[in-house]
Amino acid sequence: MEPQQFAQPPFSDIHADSVFGLFNDEQVKVISSKIQWINHNAEPMNEEVVMDKAADQKPSY
Secondary structure, eight states: OOGGGGGSTTHHHHOTTTHHHHSOHHHHHHHHHHHHHHHHHOOOOOHHHHHHHHHHOOOOO
8 A cells, every 4th residue: 555545545435635634644644654664564475375365265254
């Protein structure tokens, strides 16, 4: 996720001002910082691994 997505649905579906209407400026900065940290530290996944993991998951009813 990229921080600029804060201005798009689902955030803009919840509040007309998106996350900027839901949180104060400092909270938005903290959230954005955490997302940037995750993006920087996340391991890229190839499509085959994602598909294998999805196949292993069983629906919980």
